[in-house]
Amino acid sequence: MTTAPAAPAEQGIAVxxxxxxxxxxxxxLRRPWRWIGAxxxxxxxxxxxxxxxxxxxxxxxxxxxxxxxxxxxxxxVLTLVITLIAMIVSTLLAIVIAAMRxxxxxxxxxxxxxxxxxxxxxxxxxxxxxxxxxGLLYEQLTIGIPFTDIVFWQIDTNVLITAMVAGLLALTLxxxxxxxxxVRAGMLSVDEGQREAAFSLGMxxxxxxxxxxxxxxxxxxxxxxxxxxxxxxxxxxxxxxIAVLEIYTQATVISSQNLKQVELLIVASLxxxxxxxxxxxxxxxxxxxxxxxxxxxxxxxxWQRLRATFTTRRAVEPAPETKAVSAV
Amino acid sequence: MNTxxxxxxxxxxxxxxxxxxxLVEIRRVRKSFGAHQVLRDVSLAVPEGTVTVLLGPSGxxxxxxxxxxxxxxxxxxxxxxxxGELIGYRQAGHTTHEMTPRQIARQRRDxxxxxxxxxxxxxxxxxxxxxxAPVGIAGVPRAxxxxxxxxxxxxxxxADFAGHYxxxxxxxxxxxxxxxxxxxxDPKLMLFDEPTSALDPELVGDVLDVMRELxxxxxxxxxxxxxxxxxxxxxxxxxxxxxxxxxEAGPPGEVLDRPQRQRTRNFLESVR
Numbered sequence: 001m002t003t004a005p006a007a008p009a010e011q012g013i014a015v016x017x018x019x020x021x022x023x024x025x026x027x028x029l030r031r032p033w034r035w036i037g038a039x040x041x042x043x044x045x046x047x048x049x050x051x052x053x054x055x056x057x058x059x060x061x062x063x064x065x066x067x068x069x070x071x072x073x074x075x076x077v078l079t080l081v082i083t084l085i086a087m088i089v090s091t092l093l094a095i096v097i098a099a100m101r102x103x104x105x106x107x108x109x110x111x112x113x114x115x116x117x118x119x120x121x122x123x124x125x126x127x128x129x130x131x132x133x134x135g136l137l138y139e140q141l142t143i144g145i146p147f148t149d150i151v152f153w154q155i156d157t158n159v160l161i162t163a164m165v166a167g168l169l170a171l172t173l174x175x176x177x178x179x180x181x182x183v184r185a186g187m188l189s190v191d192e193g194q195r196e197a198a199f200s201l202g203m204x205x206x207x208x209x210x211x212x213x214x215x216x217x218x219x220x221x222x223x224x225x226x227x228x229x230x231x232x233x234x235x236x237x238x239x240x241x242i243a244v245l246e247i248y249t250q251a252t253v254i255s256s257q258n259l260k261q262v263e264l265l266i267v268a269s270l271x272x273x274x275x276x277x278x279x280x281x282x283x284x285x286x287x288x289x290x291x292x293x294x295x296x297x298x299x300x301x302x303w304q305r306l307r308a309t310f311t312t313r314r315a316v317e318p319a320p321e322t323k324a325v326s327a328v
Numbered sequence: 329m330n331t332x333x334x335x336x337x338x339x340x341x342x343x344x345x346x347x348x349x350x351l352v353e354i355r356r357v358r359k360s361f362g363a364h365q366v367l368r369d370v371s372l373a374v375p376e377g378t379v380t381v382l383l384g385p386s387g388x389x390x391x392x393x394x395x396x397x398x399x400x401x402x403x404x405x406x407x408x409x410x411x412g413e414l415i416g417y418r419q420a421g422h423t424t425h426e427m428t429p430r431q432i433a434r435q436r437r438d439x440x441x442x443x444x445x446x447x448x449x450x451x452x453x454x455x456x457x458x459x460x461a462p463v464g465i466a467g468v469p470r471a472x473x474x475x476x477x478x479x480x481x482x483x484x485x486x487a488d489f490a491g492h493y494x495x496x497x498x499x500x501x502x503x504x505x506x507x508x509x510x511x512x513x514d515p516k517l518m519l520f521d522e523p524t525s526a527l528d529p530e531l532v533g534d535v536l537d538v539m540r541e542l543x544x545x546x547x548x549x550x551x552x553x554x555x556x557x558x559x560x561x562x563x564x565x566x567x568x569x570x571x572x573x574x575x576e577a578g579p580p581g582e583v584l585d586r587p588q589r590q591r592t593r594n595f596l597e598s599v600r
Binding site: 191193194196197198199200201202203204205207211212215216219290292293294 | 435436439440447448451453
């Protein structure tokens, strides 16, 4: 600023008025309604919380006790196992159904369409009960060639299809219908040029699907599949109608003995919340993995973000003093 | 005059500098999309080590012809031979039968293709884009494929961009990676489908330079483009197509500077 060696005092006077004229403080618009709105919401939230916490009808000691009850633990484990198996098998099935739906063979694509139509069009609860009653429909289950006497394997329905198996079947087949539409949308989202580029390099259709199309489709598939996994976890509670001992059934069994219905529902809900919260972590990392290349820089992981907030202070550095002086 | 000899060039012709045999032979190829005839009896020969530029208005069938050469489009009649091998079909008497996808994939390994929209694999880095096919399809050891990929990236002027994803590269850089990706399979023939049409004007030069170098190294190339300057400087043969037929073909000095047909003249005036 003091570059000119000649007559410093005079120049200082010449520059200063210009600089102060532009040096205006900008004050953002005040928003009083934000504060008022926040206060009202907080008031109601506090009121609700107090009414729950001071409610003499809730036995908090019982909640604490049953939260770690071994029967509840068994229910949690079974819920997770059912969710895991149903999601994995249904996803594999969904890929097959989506491929059928996208195939140029009209029979395959219509069968896939009918499958989705039937399993998506009827309530899950009805499907669960129906699978539970499979023994009434077929006394024996047979693997063989249709319309011939050739039988490879045969078993009594009620031996094979226990309540657990019926429940798994119902959840898996129903989920496959929904997931197949998600997979199909993912496949359709990949540009046709990708297939052509892969083909022009000499890749076979299967290799192209596995290494080029599916990884790109995954980016579109994973977020809704995360949703579906959380839905699945909660839908396992419907299996109580065929007496599968997952967490909700365990909770109702206990509460039918000690008549602490609300407490056990709270216990089950807390466990559901914990499980769904944990399930969203792998989804985050999967999205990151398959999002490679889609944006210029990858978003930080929650761990990186946490570290960043602790290592860098909130102090905002003042803008460096500008050397530019308006030229007159 | 308006078709190119389907046999190798005769000894006496002016362009006999290349006396190589035809690497690509296209004989009476016909192709329709529904009722619309895109290619009507197209015949063309591309001698080994030469550059052929296909010119023509949009809808003239030039891109379709290019895509027939590696069987991205199937043909309805005629035949296409690359290095003496019938593409996409096997012959049985007077008919040909389409090959299985696996057999066609095998043939495509020898034919590189570069697309207007680059079509790089967005989930792979530049290096991985180049190594994917050699490692996964041709069974080249990973280390060797990587070394080769780095060599190719260096050749297209992108040695420092091996770890970049396509979204982090400019259009011109993406197209040069796409060229390197095609070259990684050591093709006998390179097809370019309007390689500079999707690029900003200032990025076109880099891509054309790479193609020019490739031509100087003796690669057999068929290029669909609107870059008349490139055709004049690099092409051994310029083919003008319109309405699904070859209107005029010959050395660039003849077709571009002394076109015999009115349609060719009109087109050249419109792109100039």
